[in-house]
Amino acid sequence: MSQEHDNPSLTTPVAILILAVFLSAALVFVGVEISGLGNAENNLAQALGKQSHVSTAMPSIAGAVPASHTLPAASPFNQANLNTNLANDHVLGPADAPIALITYMDFQCPYCKKFYPVAKQFVEANKGKVKFIIRQYPLPMHKQADFLANVSECVAQQKGNAGFWDFADRVLLTPQFDYSSEAFIAPVLATLHLDNAKYEDCMHTHPFNEKIAAFSAEAHAIGVTGTPTHVLFDVASKKAIYKAGAIPLDQLQAELQTLDH
Numbered sequence: 465m466s467q468e469h470d471n472p473s474l475t476t477p478v479a480i481l482i483l484a485v486f487l488s489a490a491l492v493f494v495g496v497e498i499s500g501l502g503n504a505e506n507n508l509a510q511a512l513g514k515q516s517h518v519s520t521a522m523p524s525i526a527g528a529v530p531a532s533h534t535l536p537a538a539s540p541f542n543q544a545n546l547n548t549n550l551a552n553d554h555v556l557g558p559a560d561a562p563i564a565l566i567t568y569m570d571f572q573c574p575y576c577k578k579f580y581p582v583a584k585q586f587v588e589a590n591k592g593k594v595k596f597i598i599r600q601y602p603l604p605m606h607k608q609a610d611f612l613a614n615v616s617e618c619v620a621q622q623k624g625n626a627g628f629w630d631f632a633d634r635v636l637l638t639p640q641f642d643y644s645s646e647a648f649i650a651p652v653l654a655t656l657h658l659d660n661a662k663y664e665d666c667m668h669t670h671p672f673n674e675k676i677a678a679f680s681a682e683a684h685a686i687g688v689t690g691t692p693t694h695v696l697f698d699v700a701s702k703k704a705i706y707k708a709g710a711i712p713l714d715q716l717q718a719e720l721q722t723l724d725h
Contacts, residue, residue: 557595
């Protein structure tokens with residue numbers, strides 16, 4: 465009778481890949497994209513001479529992420545670096561609303577897509593009291609994030625604040641796009657009735673690079689480590705609450721009550 469033995473050349477790689485799966489699952493579970501973090505499965509698989517078929521943003525399973533799980537920020541909130549001048553922001557809701565939900569986000573981030581309708585519900589549930597602001601924070605891990613940030617600003621250049629939010633709806637309320645090339649955005653732009661010559665000029669001259677870079681720098685300065693990350697801000701008192709992840713509506717409502725007291 466022959467006796468079987470464990471093959472160490474197989475068990476070690478298998479164990480590493482299993483660990484990678486657990487690490488990736490943990491990041492999905494908390495509902496946040498980590499800035500500057502590569503895909504653990506890909507990195508380990510490449511070290512073994514193999515290639516993982518799971519994308520960095522993991523869009524195929526993003527819909528299964530529990531919205532109620534969030535990731536505490538790795539860095540403490542540095543409110544002193546928060547830009548509290550909201551005059552040049554894109555605002556959803558009344559411009560004079562006393563509470564601002566400022567979210568640092570990335571138009572390609574699956575957790576931002578998950579959070580976006582919640583933010584709209586939050587504004588609607590607190591009519592006249594809350595406004596929602598997106599500050600651009602395109603993550604390097606997302607191939608089209610910087611492109612989408614620029615597109616949104618070029619749309620707003622022509623269509624104003626309403627055009628920005630129209631674009632945001634069409635991108636963030638669509639479950640998935642093929643991000644392999646910039647062509648995916650053409651059907652979206654066709655619905656916005658832009659002046660194509662002005663749009664092309666805007667995209668080629670990049671007039672909003674400085675604005676986008678400033679928001680990203682601000683995000684780093686206040687302690688943001690991933691998307692989406694939120695600051696619930698009382699305009700009058702300057703009190704602020706800092707949260708990360710695709711947080712649910714009931715948690716936002718609870719944080720608003722905390723801010724009011």
